[in-house]
Amino acid sequence: MGFIIRTFTLLGISWLIFSIPSKFLTLDYFKIDKVDIVGNPKILLLELTEMGNTIYNSNIWDLDFSKLEKELKKDVRVKNIKFENPQLGELKIIIEEKELAYYAQVKNNICLVDNEGIIFGTFKENTRKDIPLIVAEKTDEILELKNLLDLIGDYLLKDLISQIYKIDENCVEMILIDGTIIKTNKNVEKEKYKVLETLYSELIKTKKVEYIDLRFNDFIVKSVGEKSGDK
Numbered sequence: 001m002g003f004i005i006r007t008f009t010l011l012g013i014s015w016l017i018f019s020i021p022s023k024f025l026t027l028d029y030f031k032i033d034k035v036d037i038v039g040n041p042k043i044l045l046l047e048l049t050e051m052g053n054t055i056y057n058s059n060i061w062d063l064d065f066s067k068l069e070k071e072l073k074k075d076v077r078v079k080n081i082k083f084e085n086p087q088l089g090e091l092k093i094i095i096e097e098k099e100l101a102y103y104a105q106v107k108n109n110i111c112l113v114d115n116e117g118i119i120f121g122t123f124k125e126n127t128r129k130d131i132p133l134i135v136a137e138k139t140d141e142i143l144e145l146k147n148l149l150d151l152i153g154d155y156l157l158k159d160l161i162s163q164i165y166k167i168d169e170n171c172v173e174m175i176l177i178d179g180t181i182i183k184t185n186k187n188v189e190k191e192k193y194k195v196l197e198t199l200y201s202e203l204i205k206t207k208k209v210e211y212i213d214l215r216f217n218d219f220i221v222k223s224v225g226e227k228s229g230d231k
Contacts, residue, residue, distance in 0.1 A: 039095030117143035
């Protein structure tokens with residue numbers, strides 16, 4: 001008798017397991033009737049409109065979120081996409097847009113560059129900011145120059161950089177907002193930029209500096225004279 005009871009119990013549990021997906025999970029409770037967009041929907045207006053039409057009134061268990069995320073991430077302006085289901089019948093799409101880190105000029109075009117050195121838009125697509133301009137002959141140079149700027153990312157000196165460009169394999173020039181030229185290359189270590197920051201702040205108190213060269217063991221400084229008004 002006990003064996004029969006256990007058998008029917010197992011059969012009942014098995015029936016529930018197999019019937020839940022086919023019956024319970026297909027109920028209207030799980031249909032999406034509200035889609036909220038969090039972030040900047042303007043950058044994906046067409047895609048989100050089309051996706052919303054597809055998602056609306058669909059069962060949430062039938063949606064392939066990995067596929068939906070992949071489709072939205074085709075836009076280079078998108079950094080990340082998240083889907084949340086805060087309550088039954090509601091789907092939240094969270095869009096994280098890439099942040100502008102640098103401008104880059106390649107030929108006659110000025111582009112937006114993120115903190116990974118990737119172009120994700122044009123100059124007219126973003127509010128103007130006081131950030132360095134990377135001047136490159138070709139797009140391959142952007143990442144190389146961006147990596148140099150990252151070395152001084154923690155220092156106040158970075159806020160003074162107007163533009164950066166490559167002269168040759170051994171020389172990169174950074175132009176500060178007062179016109180001072182910083183000569184450097186990929187072999188200059190991060191710590192040397194901290195010393196440069198202190199040196200520069202002291203020099204400009206009394207001198208007009210033409211350039212400071214970091215590529216050698218010692219700092220090479222060329223000034224164009226004393227500041228007017230100094231004694």
